[in-house]
Amino acid sequence: MARTPADVLRRALVVLVAALALAPTALASEQSPTLAELENEVNCPTCHTLLALSPAPIAQRMRVFIRERIAAGDTKSEIKAKLVDQFGEGVLAAPPKKGFNLLAWVLPFVGLGIAAAVVGVLAWRWTRSARANRAALPGDPSLNGHRQLDPELERRLDEELARYDG
Amino acid sequence: MAVRGKLVLQIAAIGAVCLLLALLGWQLASRQSGQDVAAGVDKGSKPVAPAFTLPSLSGEEKIDLADYRGKAVVLNFWASWCVPCREEAPRLQAAWEKWKDSGVVVLGVDSQDFVGDASGFVKKYGLTYPNVHDGAGSTLGHFGVTGFPETWFVDKDGKLVGERVQGPVSEQQLNDNIELALGQGAQAAGAGDGADSR
Numbered sequence: 001m002a003r004t005p006a007d008v009l010r011r012a013l014v015v016l017v018a019a020l021a022l023a024p025t026a027l028a029s030e031q032s033p034t035l036a037e038l039e040n041e042v043n044c045p046t047c048h049t050l051l052a053l054s055p056a057p058i059a060q061r062m063r064v065f066i067r068e069r070i071a072a073g074d075t076k077s078e079i080k081a082k083l084v085d086q087f088g089e090g091v092l093a094a095p096p097k098k099g100f101n102l103l104a105w106v107l108p109f110v111g112l113g114i115a116a117a118v119v120g121v122l123a124w125r126w127t128r129s130a131r132a133n134r135a136a137l138p139g140d141p142s143l144n145g146h147r148q149l150d151p152e153l154e155r156r157l158d159e160e161l162a163r164y165d166g
Numbered sequence: 167m168a169v170r171g172k173l174v175l176q177i178a179a180i181g182a183v184c185l186l187l188a189l190l191g192w193q194l195a196s197r198q199s200g201q202d203v204a205a206g207v208d209k210g211s212k213p214v215a216p217a218f219t220l221p222s223l224s225g226e227e228k229i230d231l232a233d234y235r236g237k238a239v240v241l242n243f244w245a246s247w248c249v250p251c252r253e254e255a256p257r258l259q260a261a262w263e264k265w266k267d268s269g270v271v272v273l274g275v276d277s278q279d280f281v282g283d284a285s286g287f288v289k290k291y292g293l294t295y296p297n298v299h300d301g302a303g304s305t306l307g308h309f310g311v312t313g314f315p316e317t318w319f320v321d322k323d324g325k326l327v328g329e330r331v332q333g334p335v336s337e338q339q340l341n342d343n344i345e346l347a348l349g350q351g352a353q354a355a356g357a358g359d360g361a362d363s364r
Contacts, residue, residue, distance in 0.1 A: 045278040045303060057247040058278055065280065086280050088302030 033076035038066050041094070042080065045087045204310030204330060207318070212325040215241070215318070216308035220298035223276060223284055229298050231273070232324065238265075238347035239320035240272040240340065243306065245279040246287035248314040254334035255291040258317075261340040262295040269322070270344055271296070277314070278303045319343040 029037060036052070044054035044062070051059055062083070069079045083091050095101035149157070199216075206213035219230040231239070242258055244251040262272040274297035276284040281299050288297060300306075309318065317331040317339075328343035 045301070058245070061247055061280065061283065086301045087278065088304070090302055 030076050033070060033079065035063060035066055035070065038076065038079060039063070041076075042083055042091050043093050045091055048090075050093055200307045200310035202310075203308070203326065204312075207326045207328075207330045212321075212327055215239075215320045215324050215326050216305070218300075218305045218308070220275070220300050220305070223274075223281065223288060223297040223299050225281070225299075229273070229296060231320070234271050234273070234320070235324050236269075236322050238270045238322060238344055240270065240344060240347075241275065241318040241320055242272065242335070243275045243277055243309075243311050243314060243316045243318075245277055245314050246283040247279065250334045251287075251315045252291070254315055254317075255287070255293060257335065257337055257340065259291065259293050259295065260337070261344065262293075265344055266295075269348060273298070275300055275305060277301070277306055277311075317343075319347040321347045322349065 039052035040050055042051050042062070043049065044051050044056050044059040046056050046058050047054050051062060065083075066079060069082065074082070080092060089096065089101075095104045097105050203213050203216060215231060217231055219228050221227070222229055231241075240258070240261060242254075244255075258272055258274070262270075266272075272295035274288075274293065274295065276287075276297055277300045279299070279301065281301070284297070284299060287293075305311075309316075313332065315334060317335040318326055319328040321327045328346040329339070331339050331343075
């Protein structure tokens with residue numbers, strides 16, 4: 001069950017290869033963005049939905065603007081910055097990864113980490129207490145893995161069974 | 167030690183939940199305040215106009231609504247892509263020319279629009295009254311503006327009076343509400359000045 005250093009190295013290599021494989025795509029998207037990409041990364045300011053979903057007049061105008069900027073050779077970041085200049089940061093479908101907005105990116109992972117740690121600690125405690133309980137049980141096979149009954153309860157049970165049999 | 171750790175975690179969790187609830191409350195309250203302002207105007211209760219400071223369309227200066235305290239303000243929310251805004255633009259310009267010497271300011275708030283498009287609109291219709299740019303539309307929520315164009319009237323004390331006109335404003339609506347915003351004394355002067363065009 002324990003991971004060997006070779007396993008860890010293999011996984012790290014897979015992650016590295018995947019990152020290297022995706023890097024050129026991301027770079028190409030940044031350098032030569034398409035309207036379709038940007039339509040899914042910016043919002044329509046009047047209807048507050050993705051630009052791709054909006055038929056509003058300002059959305060049509062924004063599509064024209066984006067096409068013009070792509071034709072002019074702007075990068076994706078430059079086009080987004082120009083849209084933010086005009087409409088504020090609310091035009092971005094995802095908050096920028098800087099300043100206070102960084103919290104929106106970091107907090108979900110922090111939350112997941114905390115949740116995983118809590119679940120891990122609880123699972124460890126449960127398994128530890130179950131193991132301790134098992135260890136405390138007497139080795140009598142007739143108990144079938146259960147604790148010995150309280151003598152008073154056993155006496156009452158015997159009485160009831162005797163009455164039932166009688 | 168374990169009990170203390172648990173207590174700290176519980177307090178942190180409760181604190182986080184309280185913070186999120188406070189944020190939700192603040193968000194709802196700010197949305198509600200815009201609706202309250204609009205409802206107040208509709209009921210005639212003269213709510214105070216929400217404050218704002220926005221860059222002028224030319225970008226050369228910042229204009230604060232409070233700068234016009236002591237004057238009546240015709241506050242017009244518009245955008246260059248809004249078709250009915252084209253219809254009312256000449257009427258707003260005419261009202262500006264007619265009333266500007268009587269203590270009235272027409273202030274356009276171009277919202278959710280490209281500055282270049284808005285500047286083109288201003289040039290095309292020969293608008294000479296001040297216009298500010300609110301690209302993000304941040305003022306719309308504070309006033310409870312639901313669409314373009316929408317015209318509001320602010321009196322000399324900074325209170326919203328008369329009606330809020332949703333859709334293209336007519337000359338009659340402009341004159342009637344400007345008179346209301348100016349108050350009784352100025353009403354006579356304004357009516358006298360503009361008698362030829364009514």
